[in-house]
Amino acid sequence: MPEIPARSGSAAALLGRVPRVPGCCRWGGSGVAAASGRVLAAAAPGPAKLTHPGKAILAGGLAGGIEICITFPTEYVKTQLQLDERANPPRYKSIGDCVRLTVQDHGVRGLYRGLSSLLYGSIPKSAVRFGMFEFLSNQMKDLDGKLNSRNSLLCGLGAGVAEAILVVCPMETIKVKFIHDQSSSHPRYRGFYHGIREIVRTLRGVRGTYQGLTATVLKQGSNQAIRFFVMISLRNWYKGDDPHKEMNPFITAAFGATAGAASVFGNTPLDVIKTRMQGLEARKYKNTMDCAYQIIKNEGSLALYKGTVPRLGRVCLDVAIVFVIYEEVVKLLNKVWKTD
Template sequence: MYEIFRPIKSTNMTDRQPSLWNLLSPTANVSSLPTTTPLSCQTTLVPNRRVGALAAGKNQPKNPVKAVLAGGIAGGIEICITFPTEYVKTQLQLAESVKPPKYTGIVDCVGQTVKSHGVLGLYRGLSSLVYGSIPKAAVRFGMFEFLSNKVRDENGKLTSTNGLLCGLGAGLAEAIFVVCPMETVKVKFIHDQTGPNPRYKGFFRGVVQIVKEQGLRGTYQGLTATMLKQGSNQAIRFYVMTTLRNWYRGDDPGKEVGLLMTGCFGAIAGAASVFGNTPLDVVKTRMQGLEAHRYKNTWDCAKQIWQKEGVMAFYKGTIPRLGRVCADVAIVFMIYEQTVKFLNKIWPEKT
């Protein structure tokens, strides 16, 4: 587990074996040992890469499979808590600039929805996100841990830049494999409710109907915008989380970040991602709505929004998204850390 009596600056590969072996060896060279201090005081514990990585976070999973399990559990719980804010955000982003506007704001959107469909109307499209959030968070954290394990230093520390790059890779992976089809179905379900006669009667029937009418391509609308959004999302979030954790730990890489502090850091990371990429989220939402056929591609969608609605249209739904994402990221990281802590107890990391 530890390398004992190893000269810190040695570059000789044989010195990577415990020095006790070197001393017992017939060819041992003891002249290189310091003579100014007793041998017992020369003990230097240098963690290897594996142990150091674990020390960098007591709850940190080094097995990507464990990260996948913890991420899936965290994602499922989080979306059930925060979905109403996602619903309102999507409705406001889908509403084009007309006079009089369909919704005057967040409160009006909630009021009209509850009046027309009851409180459960705020959960329209939840099933698509529940089915998708579990694999989404699983892919995100699994890929992040897989990539970060490759770039941590000998003490297990992840730099802010590497955190950003690993987050980017995690975001692109979840966009391609989970988020794009999940978000497309979700947006279509929410948009469908705005019509006088909703066509989708349940998650599975709705998906079958979408695929039947538009093919599998119908569940991959806005892929480019989704990749840009998710890639930048996770790059920003993991960059901020990594930076804040490194700042909090200071010179002690083994210092554990508490649950409350993890939640605060997650909320800050979520807010940073909202202000950083809401325009991409608006374009993605339009490309996945029922009126997506009006746009030639992602860039044409952005151009039309700019020309017809102005720059502020790119920030529609920012406030409800801010509340949803801050809670989302905080809750996910908190649940993720606690789940990993539990898994580490029943499934200890090998050292």
Template sequence: MSSLPKPFSVREGPCESSGARRGSPSSTPHQLPSSSRLAAAGLGSLSDHRRSYAARRNLAAAAVGGRKITHPGKAILAGGIAGGIEICITFPTEYVKTQLQLDERANPPRYRGIGDCVKLTVQDHGLRGLYRGLSSLLYGSIPKSAVRFGTFEMLSNPMRDATGRLDNTRSLLCGLGAGIAEAIVIVCPMETLKVKLIHDQCSLRPRYRGFFHGVSEIIREQGVRGTYQGLTATVLKQGTNQAIRFYVMNLLRNWYKGDDPRKEMHPIVTAMFGATAGAASVFGNTPLDVVKTRMQGLEAHRYKNTVDCAFQILKQEGPQAFYKGTVPRLGRVCLDVAIVFVIYEEVVKLLNNVWKTQ
């Protein structure tokens, strides 16, 4: 019996020579090397490596549990829903803004201000008059917001870091791209029709009986090109518009979340940030909006091009004319952007629960 080999234990077996004893330094597979060995190898101290390891671990955890990248399909659907709801709420302010911008100083002004515009419109056409041209915006707002948010997500997704964070400069560029896309595909024809319908209502003998009649008449007389009046001004306006809005919104979002990309934003906070982004865009590009509106009106033939329109406004009406309608536009846009961002974020959250994507 004594000649039989004695069974080895974990403490006595072959692993003992390789340092696998319980409590030995190498018994833990991921044990970090000692400070002396790291220092000898010129790799820094043990505390430095522990901090580096912890940073990589936290980054990986943030990438898994942080803000997920929004699928473009979800962005398109959520943006369309948000745009439709928003325009039904805020259209009267858009109507007043457009009327004041069309009330050129070269002719005797019809309106003395916002209140007077609302009062005369209701007297002449009733409350429904404040919603004249709504159909053209409603038909366009749903695809407009869909294109805007879908394009923004498609452009921004490859630019985000491992935590889903988008830096401010890239958000500006992505917003610019989203604004240009929506201007060409949706906004220019939609805005042209809206302005013509509203401007037609100011005439003593309105020509258009409604949205579809107005569209058919415009296309019959001017062709499809007639719905693309002021394209250059619209691209400039929408591009800068969305660039400013997404930049400010992303700036505020990054500031609010700080180093925690998983931090949730309450809808009230989202609304406040959205209103701020809307206000910034109003003061930043209202002159372009005024030029765009003039280029899409019934008297657009007076101007050779976008530059000539801006020059004539400056020459005949002064620089202050570029900010006509700023107050009603400010109220409308702040409410618009706040509502859109809140509804968009909430719809995306809902879609994440029922539509699973990578």
């Protein structure tokens, strides 16, 4: 029986020497090319699946709620250190001193003062963040379902701005005032709902909870731009040419912690300015630029990095936990919620 010689790089080379069967179509050049295309198509992995924004919203909200319950004490300490102005003079000597005095004055529960405001906000915040990111990234992914680093930066920026306007600014204003109130000699807020009512009343409406909006947008936008840029870049590097390569939770956590650290070093000054603009003494600042100027003038440029160490610990843990929970919940939702 006559045979077709195998040529290097053709389908025949992959399959061996292909016999010609009488009565069947003859294998010419086009036939070999077609067979080659079928073999290569079968061998090549398909494009990565897009994540439905609805799944992202649900998974992001769940991840945000769990994360904040774990990491809130570090957020409390960071905020207290940022509010502790050198000109007053400072009350806390160090991170440990802040923890010691808080527990001494208010018990261990004192480290969770303001948790309710952040918990109620963290669920919608993460939901908006991941929902917006997936919505934008689905528009920017290539034909293989891959998002490049530049587009991940833009999608992260969009997600950060959206969460800042819709959730973060009013939530952070309330949280900072709760924490700042506890450090005063005569706390005014008797509980979460009483505090909300008093804050809204003294700020003359909900609009008043948007103190420091510019700083918050800058902070959240740069935060998520940096985090998603680093996370997607590391994920693309790890997966290489195989978009279906699985990432175990430990790898995801390591990449998330790295992304969190990068965002801390990249935008802590914005976080300090935002915190001051939302504190109980925010009225002494005319705007975001004036706040930055007064901090540098009165306390020195290093004051813009107050709270970096507790923030670093909190954010690295925060981002690692959120990405791990988010990825695992999305995997589970893909099994029970078919959107393809």
